[in-house]
Amino acid sequence: EVIAAGQQVLEAMANGSRGYGFEWIHYPWGSAYYAEHGVMMDPKGLEMLQESDAIYFGAVGWENVPDHTSLWGLRLNITQNFDQWANIRPVKFLPGIESPLRMDTSALDWIVVRENSEGEYAGLGGRNLSGRGPGYEVAVQTALFTETGCERIIRFAFDLALTRDVPKVSSVTKSNAQQYGMVLWDEVFRRVAADYPEVETESVLVDAMSARFVLAPQSLSVVVASNLFADILSDLGSALAGSLGLAASANLNPERRFPSMFEPVHGSAPDIAGRGISNPVGAIASAALMLDHLGLPGEARRLEAAIGSVTASGPKTRDVGGAAGTQEVTDAVIAALAQ
Numbered sequence: 001e002v003i004a005a006g007q008q009v010l011e012a013m014a015n016g017s018r019g020y021g022f023e024w025i026h027y028p029w030g031s032a033y034y035a036e037h038g039v040m041m042d043p044k045g046l047e048m049l050q051e052s053d054a055i056y057f058g059a060v061g062w063e064n065v066p067d068h069t070s071l072w073g074l075r076l077n078i079t080q081n082f083d084q085w086a087n088i089r090p091v092k093f094l095p096g097i098e099s100p101l102r103m104d105t106s107a108l109d110w111i112v113v114r115e116n117s118e119g120e121y122a123g124l125g126g127r128n129l130s131g132r133g134p135g136y137e138v139a140v141q142t143a144l145f146t147e148t149g150c151e152r153i154i155r156f157a158f159d160l161a162l163t164r165d166v167p168k169v170s171s172v173t174k175s176n177a178q179q180y181g182m183v184l185w186d187e188v189f190r191r192v193a194a195d196y197p198e199v200e201t202e203s204v205l206v207d208a209m210s211a212r213f214v215l216a217p218q219s220l221s222v223v224v225a226s227n228l229f230a231d232i233l234s235d236l237g238s239a240l241a242g243s244l245g246l247a248a249s250a251n252l253n254p255e256r257r258f259p260s261m262f263e264p265v266h267g268s269a270p271d272i273a274g275r276g277i278s279n280p281v282g283a284i285a286s287a288a289l290m291l292d293h294l295g296l297p298g299e300a301r302r303l304e305a306a307i308g309s310v311t312a313s314g315p316k317t318r319d320v321g322g323a324a325g326t327q328e329v330t331d332a333v334i335a336a337l338a339q
Contacts, residue, residue: 001273002264003058005280005330006287012334013299020296025052031062031070031268040065040073046081054290055261058283059268072123075263079116080123082258084251085149086156087114087230088289089265091220091237092246094281095312097320099242101217110220112237113160114230115153116251118144119181121227143226145181150188156254157224158196164221168200169193172209172225172233185226206233213237238265243319245279246311248286250293262290276325279317281307284333306336 007024014021027048029041040060042048049055055078061070078084089112093105101108122144129137154171161167171189175182186203193201204212206229212219213236225233238247247265264282272278285307291300314332316322324332 001276001278001326002280002283003056005326006056006283008330009284009303009333009337010287010291013303013337016338017299020294020299029074030058030060031065034065034070034073040070041077046078049078049082049259052259054293055259056287056290057261057263059264059266061268061270063270076121076123078261079251082253082261083117083255084253084258084261085115085117086153086252086254087116087249088112088160088252089114089230089234089237089247089249090285090289091234091241092285093241094246095308096316097242097246097311099240101214101240103218105217105241108217108241110217110237111160111164111222112230112234113153113157113222113224114234115149115225115227117227118146118149119227143178143181143228145184145226147184147188150185151192154185154189154192154224155195157222158192158199161199161222162196166200166221167198168202168221169196170209170220170223171201171203172206172223172229173203174206174229176205182226189224209233210236213240234265243279244282245317245319246281246285248282248289250286250289252293260293262286262293276327277318278326279319280326280330280333281311281317284330302337303333306333309336309339 010022029045034040060074061067091110091112093099093108099105120143124142124144125140127137127139157169161169173182173185175186189203213233223233235244238244244266249263249265251261253260264286266282288300288303291303310329310332315324315328317324317329
């Protein structure tokens with residue numbers, strides 16, 4: 001539903017332009033596809049996606065498919081095989097949206113940069129009874145940290161910080177308890193930081209950073225963290241901004257050897273699916289990130305301005321205190337673009 005909304009907005013923008021358009025290829029992969037075929041996507045799906053300039057992704061998961069099956073069978077299958085190692089998740093406090101924070105949020109704006117290819121989501125480990133018998137099964141989950149993987153995402157965060165009003169990078173680990181992989185991360189962070197003397201830096205443990213998101217969010221600009229920690233922190237940031245339904249993200253292959261993928265942060269929400277009440281803003285904001293990637297930054301800013309205009313004074317969905325449906329909000333964004 002929300003991807004269809006985003007497509008409507010992008011088509012409206014293209015129809016009013018002279019310089020670009022979109023060609024869409026729809027793939028029906030996901031949990032319904034799994035129910036029919038026993039796999040989440042076509043076995044040749046990666047080859048099919050390889051021909052695209054970008055991937056516009058909705059959400060994955062349904063009540064009749066185990067979460068690890070749906071996630072690894074589709075989303076992680078794409079992000080890992082296409083080496084989409086940089087995941088950016090802006091935390092934007094939109095006008096007209098009430099935050100649970102008891103402070104003026106109008107100036108709050110930070111970005112969570114997530115290492116997206118290894119870390120805790122590397123898929124290394126296994127389960128074994130190890131001869132101990134029923135009730136004594138052992139499960140091992142190994143986090144993978146490579147010097148190359150740490151350096152490229154940390155350097156990406158620093159380059160991003162240079163484009164912001166406040167050039168600051170906050171690195172998040174738990175290296176006091178995870179003394180191998182995250183100590184390596186800390187060492188690489190200090191080494192990379194020396195190449196960016198104009199950028200303010202800090203290293204913060206993840207529990208302390210969780211508190212900082214709530215108690216001192218004005219101190220944040222770019223937050224870089226491992227796959228798991230950045231995933232959790234970005235959801236916290238989106239909740240503080242008012243709703244996960246507002247949050248956008250981009251899974252980038254910065255070298256452009258593979259297509260990048262753009263998706264709202266929220267899940268598939270089976271409880272409201274098909275009712276026409278989903279918040280399309282996260283998906284539409286993800287489309288703005290996609291426009292940036294496709295070389296249309298002016299159009300991306302124009303779309304972001306239209307989103308802000310609608311949240312400030314237009315219809316709102318239920319998750320942010322309104323009563324509007326998906327289509328009503330989508331139509332309002334299109335109308336705001338025309339203005």
